[in-house]
Amino acid sequence: MLELDKINTYYGDTHVLWDLSLKVEQGTTVAILGRNGMGKTTTIRSIMGLPAPTSGVVRFRGEVISDLPPFRIARKGIGLVPQGRIVFPSLTVKENLLVAARGNEGEDAWTLGRVYDLFPILKEREGLHADLLSGGEQQMLAVARALMLNPDLLLMDEPSEGLAPMVIKQIGQVICQLKGKLTVFLAEQNLNMALTVADGIYIISKGAVVWEGPADELRHNEDVKRKWLGV
Ligand SMILES: Nc1ncnc2c1ncn2[C@@H]1O[C@H](COP(=O)(O)OP(=O)(O)OP(=O)(O)O)[C@@H](O)[C@H]1O
Numbered sequence: 001m002l003e004l005d006k007i008n009t010y011y012g013d014t015h016v017l018w019d020l021s022l023k024v025e026q027g028t029t030v031a032i033l034g035r036n037g038m039g040k041t042t043t044i045r046s047i048m049g050l051p052a053p054t055s056g057v058v059r060f061r062g063e064v065i066s067d068l069p070p071f072r073i074a075r076k077g078i079g080l081v082p083q084g085r086i087v088f089p090s091l092t093v094k095e096n097l098l099v100a101a102r103g104n105e106g107e108d109a110w111t112l113g114r115v116y117d118l119f120p121i122l123k124e125r126e127g128l129h130a131d132l133l134s135g136g137e138q139q140m141l142a143v144a145r146a147l148m149l150n151p152d153l154l155l156m157d158e159p160s161e162g163l164a165p166m167v168i169k170q171i172g173q174v175i176c177q178l179k180g181k182l183t184v185f186l187a188e189q190n191l192n193m194a195l196t197v198a199d200g201i202y203i204i205s206k207g208a209v210v211w212e213g214p215a216d217e218l219r220h221n222e223d224v225k226r227k228w229l230g231v
C-alpha cells in the first residue's frame with residue numbers, strides 16, 4: 001500500500017531523514033516511534049510532499065507519488081490527521097465534518113452517520129463550535145474529518161499527544177476498530193498506544209530507522225525499548 005524507499009528529506013540545508021525505508025501492507029496498522037525531534041512528523045510530511053524528499057521515492061499502491069504536488073497526493077486517497085489535532089475552531093462539529101466530505105456514496109463509504117457511530121460523542125456535540133470541545137473530543141473530530149474524505153490510507157501524527165490516559169485508550173480502541181477497513185500509518189511517542197494499535201513498528205532515531213519488527217516482538221524487547229525510547 002505504502003512504501004518509502006531510501007528517502008532523504010531536508011528543511012533548507014538541514015538534512016532530517018537519512019535513507020529512510022519502510023513498508024505498510026494493505027489493511028494493516030503500522031506505527032513509527034521515536035523520541036522528540038527524531039523525524040516522525042517529517043516522515044509523514046514527506047509522504048504528503050510537504051516537503052517532498054530530495055532523493056528516494058514514495059510509492060502508493062505501487063505507483064511513485066513523490067514527484068506529485070501535495071494536492072494530487074491527497075487525491076490519490078491519502079488522509080492526514082496532522083499533529084496538534086487541527087480543526088476549524090469557529091465551525092460546528094457537524095460543519096467540520098461536512099466541509100471535509102468527499103466520495104461518500106459507495107456502500108462502505110464513511111458518512112456523517114457512520115462517523116457518528118464510531119464517535120457517538122461527536123453526535124452529541126454536533127451543534128457546538130469545535131473550539132469548545134475538550135482535547136480528546138477535538139482529536140476524535142480530527143480523525144472523523146479525515147475519515148469523511150474516505151481515504152484508503154490514513155496518516156496520523158501523534159494522536160495521543162497531550163491527552164489523558166483514559167482518552168488515549170478510547171482513541172486507541174477506535175484505531176483498532178478501523179483495522180481491516182483502511183490502512184493506517186501513525187507516528188507516536190507513546191509506546192503503549194503504538195503497541196495497542198499497531199501490527200508493525202519502526203523506531204527512528206535522528207531521521208534513520210534503527211529497529212523494525214512486529215509489535216509483539218517489541219513488547220518483550222526491553223533492550224530496544226530502553227535504548228531507543230528511554231522506557
Ligand atoms: N520547518 C523546519 N525547519 C527546520 N528544521 C525543522 C523544521 N521542522 C522540523 N525541523 C527539525 O527536524 C527534526 C525532526 O523534526 P520532526 O518534527 O520531524 O520530529 P518529530 O519526531 O515529529 O518530533 P515530535 O515528537 O516533537 O513531534 C528536528 O530536529 C527539528 O528541529
Ligand SMILES: [Mg+2]
Pocket residue numbers: 040041042083157158
Ligand atoms: Mg512530530
